[in-house]
Amino acid sequence: MNRVVVVGASAGGLTTVEALRRAGYEGAITLVGDEAEPPYDRPPLSKHLLSGAWEPHRLALRSRSELTALAVELRLGVAATALDPVARSVLLADGAEIEYDNLVVATGVRPRRLPGTGGVTGVHTLRTLQDALTLRARLLPGRRLVVVGAGFLGTEVAAVARGLGVGVTLVESAPVPLAAAVGEQAGRFLTGLHRDHGVGVRTGAEVTGVLSTGGSVTGVRLADAAGTTVVPADDVLVAIGCVPNSEWLAGSGLTVADGLVCDEYCVAAPGVYGVGDVARWYNPLFGTAMRIEHRTNAAEQGMAVARDLVRGGERRPFAPVPYFWSDQYDTKVQAHGYLRGHDEALVLDSDATVRRLLVAYRTGDRITGVLAAGVPPRTVRAWRSLVATRTSWEAALAGQYT
Structure with missing residues (x-):
């Protein structure tokens, strides 16, 4: 193995590079990223950076000197446009072609957008550093923000905006926000946090249009059971999910289906691995394929792939208990599984009076997850261990109530 090429210079890609060096790999490494900035952390974009508590320099995952010490060739500000797995080469947007012995695909995701909103000032998505800085400059006291999509990203931004004195309306097409992700009970609990802080919540509502005057947004037209209404807005955040950045793999022969399809070792094809948000891999701990858009998973997957690349001999499937967290006002929500x-x-x-919640999740006859807010860490760890050890639902509850 003489050269590893990692396409995607965010947390998953950088972690792969670092783990390769820690494991003793001394060959050439090229790290390709479509953003001009050196690798930075994304979760703080919707929290610390958006609120103004942090400035951009605090998001850097590593200093310039630390990147130099990795002896990695950085190709930043240029996207990968094609892959030839037979020739083992990656084509870049600037016309360059990079050969590899092993390739790590860590190209992440991009936000979905509302049709017809391109070029309208005040309509935002939030994925990059520049996205966050642009939105932050507009979140001034007294302004009005409509958040379309009440998932975790949308609700985090809503919480930050309320703290800045912005009037916020959350718009969600489902009857209960977040129910598809965490269930109705947890969804109602989290929605209550926002109502308690003065956020308007419109559920069961579809966006039928974004209104603008002179190229700037003025409101959002909604349709629900009561009819059609217009919610005035100075800014609109579109937070309706993401799409894997896998188009550049078209024609490569790799299987792409809502992400790059990989096996339990994160292998998509001979010499090709998937890491992070773009990878849909088979997790044997849960017996299903999954694609996880969370920072912790990207880092753990990068380390697992690096181990597989350098280890030789017995291989170990990547079978984690997924983890994510979300800050909502003064409440930290954590979920495992x-x-x-x-x-x-x-x-x-x-x-709800003390903002405490603990929910256990069952799939088949197993406990497969836990979500907690305001619960002691040791309690959360105990429930996580039940998920990790594939404990039956009956046994998990028996341990709780006996």
Whole structure:
């Protein structure tokens, strides 16, 4: 193995590079990224950076000197446009062609957009540093923000905006925000946090148009069971999910289906691995394929791929308990496991007055996840261990109530 090429210079890609060096790999490494900035952390974009508590320099994952010490060739500000797995080469937007012995695809995702809003000032998505800085400059006291999509990104931005004195309306097409991700009980609990802080919440509402005057947004037209209404807005954040950045793999022969399809070792094809948000891999711990858009997973997957590249001999499947967290006002929400597609979400503890919640999730006859807010860390760790050890639902609940 003489050259590893990593396409995607965010957390997953950088972690792969660092883990390769720690494991003793001394060959050439090229790290390709479509953004001009050196690798930076994305979760603070919707939290610390947006609120003004942090400035951009604090997001840097590594200093210039630390990147230099990795002896990695950085190709930043240029996107990969094609892959030839037979010739083992990657084509870049600037016309350059890079050969590899092993390739790591870590190209992440991009936000979905509302049709017809291109070029309208005040309509935002939030994925990059520049996205966050542009939105931050407009979140001034007294202004009005409509957030389309009440998932975790949308609700985090809503919480930050309220703290800055902005009037906020959350718009969600589902009857209960976040229900598809965490269940109705947890969704209602989290929605209550926003209502308690003065956020307007419109559920069961579809966006039928974004209104503008002179090229600047003025409002959002909604349709729900009550009819059609217009919510005035100075800014609109579109937070309706993301699309994997996998188009550049077209024609390569690799399997792409809502992400780059990989096996339990994160292998997509001989010499090609997937890491982070773009990778859909088979997780044997849960017996299903999954694509996880969370920072922790990207880093853990990068380390697992690096181990597989340098280890030789016995291989180990990548079978983590996924983890994510979200800051909502003064409440930290944590979740372990695979919550989507659950058969049951059982509320074990709930007290809205002190913002405490504990929910366990069942899929089949197993406990497959836990979500907590305002719960002691040791309690959360205990429930996580039940997920990690594939504990049956009956045994998990018996341990709780006996």
